[in-house]
Amino acid sequence: MKNDCNIIMDLLPLYADGALSEASKELVQEHIGFCEECANALKGMQESIKLPVNKEVRLNETSFIKGLKKIVFNWKLLTGIMAGLSALLLLVLSVMYLNHKTTAVEYDGSNIAIEKRENGYYLRYNGKGEILFSAGGNRESGEWTIEFSQSLWGRYIDPLYDRDGNCQWFCEEGMITKLTTMDGKVIWEGSEEDVEAHEQWLKERSEYAGD
Numbered sequence: 001m002k003n004d005c006n007i008i009m010d011l012l013p014l015y016a017d018g019a020l021s022e023a024s025k026e027l028v029q030e031h032i033g034f035c036e037e038c039a040n041a042l043k044g045m046q047e048s049i050k051l052p053v054n055k056e057v058r059l060n061e062t063s064f065i066k067g068l069k070k071i072v073f074n075w076k077l078l079t080g081i082m083a084g085l086s087a088l089l090l091l092v093l094s095v096m097y098l099n100h101k102t103t104a105v106e107y108d109g110s111n112i113a114i115e116k117r118e119n120g121y122y123l124r125y126n127g128k129g130e131i132l133f134s135a136g137g138n139r140e141s142g143e144w145t146i147e148f149s150q151s152l153w154g155r156y157i158d159p160l161y162d163r164d165g166n167c168q169w170f171c172e173e174g175m176i177t178k179l180t181t182m183d184g185k186v187i188w189e190g191s192e193e194d195v196e197a198h199e200q201w202l203k204e205r206s207e208y209a210g211d
């Protein structure tokens with residue numbers, strides 16, 4: 001019996017590897033059918049063969065997949081950030097372009113007017129959107145010239161906000177007596193009251209200046 005066991009023990013590694021001939025295989029199977037010692041030895045062998053290999057493979061697979069997932073995640077994150085930055089850049093450039101691109105607005109006799117309020121004179125634009133202006137004047141006479149322009153933003157985006165965009169503060173009371181365009185069209189000429197306010201305004205300024 002013990003002798004048989006020694007032979008079987010020698011064959012077991014080959015049996016576990018499936019490398020035995022049919023005849024030898026049958027011999028081993030027959031023996032482990034009644035010999036618990038050899039059956040247990042085979043069991044231990046099969047486990048010790050399988051486990052480490054599987055574990056290692058599984059470990060390698062998971063770390064590989066983890067690495068792959070990490071790369072995919074990083075790539076997604078990167079492309080996400082790039083897409084976000086591109087969209088932001090496009091938005092900034094669009095806003096810059098819309099604000100930068102301006103066209104002149106001509107005074108046609110009714111599209112622009114001066115409005116007097118408590119805290120000064122306001123420019124009212126009766127067209128669509130918001131206009132920009134550039135003005136220069138003579139302090140003593142209170143006569144000012146002005147020109148108007150409009151950005152694409154002012155024309156198309158500002159009206160969307162529906163704020164009081166077409167009415168904007170121009171100057172304090174007493175500062176102007178007359179407002180004309182660069183080519184000499186009179187937009188507004190002050191009444192006697194406005195001229196008096198201007199004289200008063202001048203007087204106050206010269207008193208402050210110590211004249």
Ligand SMILES: [Zn+2]
Pocket residue numbers: 004005006008031035037038
């Ligand atoms: Zn045995």
